Amino acid sequence: MNKHLIFLLVIFTSVSFSQQKYFIFFRDKGINKNTYLSKSSSEYQTALSTLTEKAIGRRKKNLGDEIIRFEDLPLKDDYLNELENTGVQIIHKLNWFNCVSAFIPSEKVNLVKSLPFVEAVKPVKRISFKKDFLPETILKEKNFNFLTNSYGPSFTQLNLSDIPLVHSKGVDGRNVLVGLLDSGFDWKKHSSLSSRSVVAEYDFVFDDSVTANQDQDVPGQDSHGTLVFSIIGGFRDSILIGSSYGSSFLLAKTEYIATETHIEEDNYAAALIWMENLGVDITSSSLGYSEFDPGEDSYTYEDMNGKTTIVSKAVDLAFERGVVSFTSAGNEGNSKWKYITAPADAFSVIAVGSVDSQNRLANFSSVGPTYDGRIKPEVVAMGVSVYGALAGTTDEYRYANGTSTSSPIAAGVAALLLSKFPYLINTQVRSIILESSSNSQAPNNQIGYGLISAKSALEFPNIKNIDDSYILTKVIFDSTKNPNSVSLHLAEEGNAFNTHSFSTFKDDSYEFVLPHFPDNKRLEFYFTYQDSLGNLFRIPADKNYKMLYGSLNISLNLNSLFNNLDYTVSDIYPNPFLPNKHKVVRLNYRSAGNELFRLSIIDAAGRSIKEISQVSNVGENIIEWDGTNDDKIISSSGVYYFLVTINGKQFGKKLVLLK
Missing domain, CATH: 2.60.40.4070 (Immunoglobulin-like)
Structure with missing residues (x-):
């Protein structure tokens, strides 16, 4: 069975496109590779001009002052003009890959291949859409017996990952820009989404700025994306609250849903480039690419290596520029394929599997490893009977199943973490998410590093560097603690521990200025505090945190400092x-x-x-x-x-x- 996985139920009609789209890869960018990063060059300035101030700020935080990479430089105009003069219709300019996607008249394909600046011409793969495996349940607001809290039916899916507790501390995801790549978004009409902060939206299928259904769309096109958006960003008091409802959002429609669909990899790559240029902090996609339409080359399990598909490579290029990316692991656990699908195989992505409300692995949730042996998925969140908004209505909701519903929950946890600690770079966010999840000490290819927890992620210690001093931050949410009793106990590995007092304390956060050590010196530490009755608590209870001085990552298992991806x-x-x-x-x-x-x-x-x-x-x-x-x-x-x-x-x- 041909598969394109985008994991919630939608309605299908039959659509057929007669044209073939191609990637046209260029041999170079028409400039001297030895001087391409000269800040005075027109190419450098053009690349810089495509970035918003937020994108520049995010890149500087993660990369320092060298924020422009070779992949960012523009495609050479002379190449584009010559292609258009031959009758090529350019669709997307993908500077990260030094290529364009384009329609080429069949009689001109060999001519384009022969052009001296063309490296290769490859078909853009066209992908079949697969229905979800379980029917949706549609419910109206008035049909519910609401829970006695402001979350309504969405409480269960969030509480499994300790999100309401973090919300109660005033952390709601604000000042974080989240990008969603999906099938469309009917957000302006629905009461849980109409007040959300949408910075920009774009339809990469029909090349316009409307992501809700239009005349050229099939019925149900925007159903899936609307539900996903509501799971992370929705807000309707006592009915639905999203995991990171205070964030701002970028919405990219990248998928066209029909029986014989043309869901194409270039849309996904173009959307990631667009989001990164606008300054996105976190992206989440609820789709996966594996097998393709008849007549197309299908991906195989051997291709799930992080290096083959355009979508996986695009995720890693975004990560290099400071973006944190989440994606659904896939719903293939019960199928012959069973493994994760691209871009869940990317090196830097956090692939999210599904569990039920009792934290039991959903039997449909795709498993790992990647073909090259890396653990997948990275984490799990609730993906069974997850509650969200129903597109095409103003006040109706539904329950749905699939890893597409667990990915926005997990991405919301990362947004809460970055909202609380905006100085964190993306490698720290990724490391903290993995280290703080429930199975971090024994990750496997069913649940990865385990159930993601907003509380554990925010309470996991983190490091920042200010004026060559390393400052260690620890959050303790225990309301019974004596605020003045918190201490850090620090030692060079194998030596005696020294006790240190915090330098600042605010909103459950304690900061400790670390003594200076030689770079890469192995350190271990733990914290203690007393409650209001004088009872002593140790964190962690029976282990020590570990770090390499000069690194920004902390671990409960030093091996994971060497290896968050595999070992x-x-x-x-x-x-x-x-x-x-x-x-x-x-x-x-x-x-x-x-x-x-x-x-x-x-x-x-x-x-x-x-x-x-x-x-x-x-x-x-x-x-x-x-x-x-x-x-x-x-x-x-x-x-x-x-x-x-x-x-x-x-x-x-x-x-x-x-x-």
Whole structure:
């Protein structure tokens, strides 16, 4: 059965498009690769001009001053003009991929392929839409016996992840911009959505600014996106409250829903680029791509490696620019496929599976691992009988099932975290979400790191750097605590603990200025406090937090500092890498012994600047890089791709280097 997964029930009609859309990839951007980041160049200034002030601020927070990457530079106008002169109809300009999507007359395909600036011409894959597996339940406001709280029927789905508690502390997601990619949004008419802050919306299917149904849409087109939007952003007192209702939103219609649909990867990539340029902090999508229409090349499980699909690569490029991305794991748990679907296979995305109200895994929830062995999904949230708005009405609601309903709940938790701590960079947000979930000490390929919790995420300690001092923040929501009794107990790993008092305290948050240590020194710590009766509490109760001094990530299991994604090959740390400060970056990997290890470090222009190889020892191995190329010259600021090969199996990692 052909599959495009977008996980809530909609109504279908038959639509057929006769034209074939293609990706046209260019050989270059028509500029000298050695000078492409010159801030005085017109290309650099053009790339900068596409970013809003919010996007620039988010990039600076995550990347430092080197905020423009090679992928951001514009496509060469001469190439675009020549294509149009040959009769090509350009649809989307995807500068991140140095390509366009376009309709090419059949008799001109070979001509376009022969153009000297064209690297490749590949069909844009067209995807069948799959119905949800369970019928919806439609209910009107007046039919409910409301719960005795302001959340109404939405209380259960939020309370499972401790969201109402965080809301009660005044944290509602404000000052965070969330982007939703879906089938359409009938938000202006529905009472739970009409007052929400929508910064911008765009229809990438029909190229206009209306995401609700129009004449050219099939009935039910905007049903799915409307429900998803309400789960994260809705607000109707005593009826429906979203997980991050105080946030602002960007809405992208990327999917066209019909029996013989043309749901295309270029829409998704174009929407992510649009959102990133507008300054989005968090994105959430409730869709997945696996198998395709008859006559099209289908993706296979082997392609679920984070490196194949346009949508997965687009998510990782957005992450490089500071965006946190969530997506549904998929509803394939009961099918022959069973695995997660793209873009849930992306390296940096947080793929979200589904559990019921008792935190039991839903049998439809897709599982991992990725083809290259990474744990998926990352987290789970409630995805059975989730309550949300019904499109086409002003006051009707429904219950629905699917990982598309769990993804907006989880994305809302990240928005609450970023709202409380706006200084966090996206790698910290991702790490905290994973570390604070219920199964973080034993992640698996059914529930990943476990049930996501807003309370646990906000209470997990975090680090910020101010004027070369590291400040540790700990939230304690326990209302019975003696506020003056909170202490930090800190030690170099294996040494005695020293007790430190907090420097500031506000709204349940305690800040501690850390003593100075050598970079990458392993530290461990815990907190204590007393309640109003003098009872002593230790956090964590029976373990210690761990960190590498100079890194912004904290763990309950030091291995996860090396590896939030898998631990055959670790993440690179520290990341971002400042050569003058950190001296070296490290990568850990495990080996059975006598395996050939090869590392190729590749710059943004695709050139291999450094090759490292060795025969591996049994157990853990460590590789270091000082930032120099094979000519022993320090590398330029930018994004570098680490391609690791161990006995023929490949792993990809990315590093940001800032001089």
